[in-house]
Amino acid sequence: MSKKQTPYHISRLIYKSVTQTISKNEKDELLKWMEIESNRRFYHHIAQKSVIEKKKSLYKATNKEIVYKRIVKQIEDKKHKKAVRLKRLNILKYAAVFIIFLTAGTWVYNRSFNETIITENAIKNIKPGYEKATLVLSDGTTIDLEEHKNELIASSNTAEIQNTDKGLVYNIVGKKVPINNIPQALKYNTLRVPVGGMYQVTLPDGTKAWLNSATSLKYPERFDGEQRIVELEGEAYFEVTKSLKEFIVKTNTADITVLGTQFNVSAYANDSYFSSTLVEGMVRLSSESSSNSVILSPNQRAILNHNDTTFNISQVDTEIYTAWKEGKFYFERERLDNILTRVSRWYNIDVVFENDYLKDQTFTGVVLKNKTIDNLLDMISKTTRINYTITKNKTNDKYELKLTRD
Amino acid sequence: MSLNFENVILNLKKGDPNAFKQLFDSFYEKLYAFSFNYVKDEYAAEEVVENTMLMVWEKRQNLDAIKDLKSYLYKSVRNASFDYLKKKKKVVSLDIESHDSLFNFEQHIIQEETHKLLIDALNSLPKKCRKVFEMCCIEGLKYKEVADDLQISINTVKSQRSRAIELLKEQLKESHFYLFILNHFLIKD
Numbered sequence: 001m002s003k004k005q006t007p008y009h010i011s012r013l014i015y016k017s018v019t020q021t022i023s024k025n026e027k028d029e030l031l032k033w034m035e036i037e038s039n040r041r042f043y044h045h046i047a048q049k050s051v052i053e054k055k056k057s058l059y060k061a062t063n064k065e066i067v068y069k070r071i072v073k074q075i076e077d078k079k080h081k082k083a084v085r086l087k088r089l090n091i092l093k094y095a096a097v098f099i100i101f102l103t104a105g106t107w108v109y110n111r112s113f114n115e116t117i118i119t120e121n122a123i124k125n126i127k128p129g130y131e132k133a134t135l136v137l138s139d140g141t142t143i144d145l146e147e148h149k150n151e152l153i154a155s156s157n158t159a160e161i162q163n164t165d166k167g168l169v170y171n172i173v174g175k176k177v178p179i180n181n182i183p184q185a186l187k188y189n190t191l192r193v194p195v196g197g198m199y200q201v202t203l204p205d206g207t208k209a210w211l212n213s214a215t216s217l218k219y220p221e222r223f224d225g226e227q228r229i230v231e232l233e234g235e236a237y238f239e240v241t242k243s244l245k246e247f248i249v250k251t252n253t254a255d256i257t258v259l260g261t262q263f264n265v266s267a268y269a270n271d272s273y274f275s276s277t278l279v280e281g282m283v284r285l286s287s288e289s290s291s292n293s294v295i296l297s298p299n300q301r302a303i304l305n306h307n308d309t310t311f312n313i314s315q316v317d318t319e320i321y322t323a324w325k326e327g328k329f330y331f332e333r334e335r336l337d338n339i340l341t342r343v344s345r346w347y348n349i350d351v352v353f354e355n356d357y358l359k360d361q362t363f364t365g366v367v368l369k370n371k372t373i374d375n376l377l378d379m380i381s382k383t384t385r386i387n388y389t390i391t392k393n394k395t396n397d398k399y400e401l402k403l404t405r406d
Numbered sequence: 407m408s409l410n411f412e413n414v415i416l417n418l419k420k421g422d423p424n425a426f427k428q429l430f431d432s433f434y435e436k437l438y439a440f441s442f443n444y445v446k447d448e449y450a451a452e453e454v455v456e457n458t459m460l461m462v463w464e465k466r467q468n469l470d471a472i473k474d475l476k477s478y479l480y481k482s483v484r485n486a487s488f489d490y491l492k493k494k495k496k497v498v499s500l501d502i503e504s505h506d507s508l509f510n511f512e513q514h515i516i517q518e519e520t521h522k523l524l525i526d527a528l529n530s531l532p533k534k535c536r537k538v539f540e541m542c543c544i545e546g547l548k549y550k551e552v553a554d555d556l557q558i559s560i561n562t563v564k565s566q567r568s569r570a571i572e573l574l575k576e577q578l579k580e581s582h583f584y585l586f587i588l589n590h591f592l593i594k595d
Contacts, residue, residue: 007512007513007515007516007519008476008515008519010516011515011516011517011519011520011523012519012523014516014520015520015523015524015527016578018520018524018543018544019524019527019539019543019571019574020543020571021571021574021575021578042513042516042517046516046517046520046521047520047544049540049544049545051521052521052524052525052544055439055521055525056525058438058439058442058448059435059438059439059525061448062434062435062438062448062452063452064431064434064435067434067452067455067456068427068430068434070456071430071456071459071460071463072423074460075460075463355449357449357450360493385452385453405449
């Protein structure tokens with residue numbers, strides 16, 4: 001008799017009752033069930049015309065076929081991924097796999113025709129970033145480094161600045177500190193990398209710094225005094241030459257103090273966090289908002305959210321946070337809004353989300369930065385239900401990437 | 407109407423995509439509408455059902471360990487819907503799960519099962535008698551009212567209504583047999 005208790009059986013009885021296909025016995029059974037007041041009310045509720053009509057229109061909005069295709073696609077993709085994992089491919093090959101997925105799947109997803117054309121034209125015009133920067137000398141002179149490749153940019157009594165294939169290089173001219181030992185006022189230079197740019201600089205002490213897009217680094221033409229101090233806004237990777245003099249990277253949020261080591265710092269004013277990832281050696285982080293300073297060991301990443309007072313430290317694969325300087329976007333379970341913030345700095349575009357829900361989607365993957373933007377976007381739209389269009393914003397003449405639900 | 411579950415599960419375990427499609431086709435709307443009761447968002451409901459169906463495919467080898475596939479699907483969708491709500495941190499009461507008593511859960515199932523049966527039945531009827539049937543049986547109008555409204559005779563209303571009911575009765579008889587045949591046909595394909 002337990003069959004009578006199941007909701008499936010009850011719904012069959014209700015169906016038969018509504019369609020008047022119910023037998024005498026079944027009707028008695030249903031009436032017994034309906035003796036309970038709440039059941040009776042429930043019966044009349046779901047048999048109502050308006051309720052059924054509502055359900056009909058909900059059915060129509062279900063995108064049944066599209067969802068089915070998507071499931072099949074995911075099943076297929078998972079088969080691929082399994083095969084790939086077995087081969088233990090390195091990162092670059094992963095990138096290649098994404099491209100294969102991309103070509104295999106482009107015809108599957110559908111965008112409306114017009115949008116596709118506008119977007120395709122826009123994609124042609126959106127160029128990935130490349131090596132460019134401007135240098136501001138201590139006297140205020142601004143030099144476009146892209147226009148002065150392989151040139152001696154400036155020389156003074158303290159330093160010689162060469163613009164080489166490997167970026168800007170500072171060489172100290174006078175080998176020793178001035179004999180009279182009167183500390184001279186430090187001459188500061190600022191290297192500014194625009195959105196869509198990237199640049200490398202070798203500082204007077206031999207320390208190398210890679211500057212990511214939308215970043216500026218201020219440093220003296222030579223490091224005198226007890227400490228080597230630079231100021232950073234944006235993101236940079238440092239390989240600091242070992243010395244007894246502390247090397248300090250000052251940012252708006254926190255300072256990083258090291259002796260000699262390799263680490264990444266991301267301190268964009270318009271990001272909601274500061275972060276530093278240590279590859280080698282040891283660094284100390286301190287911040288005005290955080291009373292304690294923390295020490296990072298290799299393979300650790302510290303995050304300080306702008307509204308927070310403590311550093312959040314986690315073990316990471318440092319490659320993820322340093323891949324940008326090798327010309328790669330590398331994301332691991334990264335939120336889409338964070339991904340696109342970085343992407344927009346490289347391709348110089350604006351990003352708009354149709355729905356906040358989309359921002360929370362996370363992705364893992366590697367994309368080469370010298371590819372056109374659709375390379376990355378298709379990877380995203382193919383693996384999830386996110387679609388995109390790109391249009392030109394007439395007011396600021398920038399391209400606008402809009403993410404929508406598929 | 408109702409699937410021959412033993413067959414579907416058997417074929418699903420073999421990795422038969424047709425069996426998966428059958429399962430998907432017969433459950434999609436129900437599960438979607440069921441999830442919608444909780445998440446109140448079309449997009450989220452879609453995703454919940456999508457993920458649940460994907461999980462069924464991935465766990466297909468263990469399916470016969472799940473005694474009642476229907477209830478398993480509903481439970482999975484319910485849990486996934488809760489997870490979604492938690493993730494969204496929607497302002498729903500914190501003890502949402504205890505609020506959703508067994509009674510609620512079963513009511514939702516009854517509602518979605520009944521609606522799917524009804525909507526499928528209506529769609530299966532020829533257009534003419536569907537209208538008459540809807541007005542008589544679902545709206546509960548009198549023959550005279552239906553006749554006036556559709557500008558047909560009362561006798562026509564009566565005969566169309568009976569015809570609709572006869573057709574639906576036939577379907578009830580045939581449904582199991584029909585799907586059994588269909589299963590075999592698809593497997594050979």
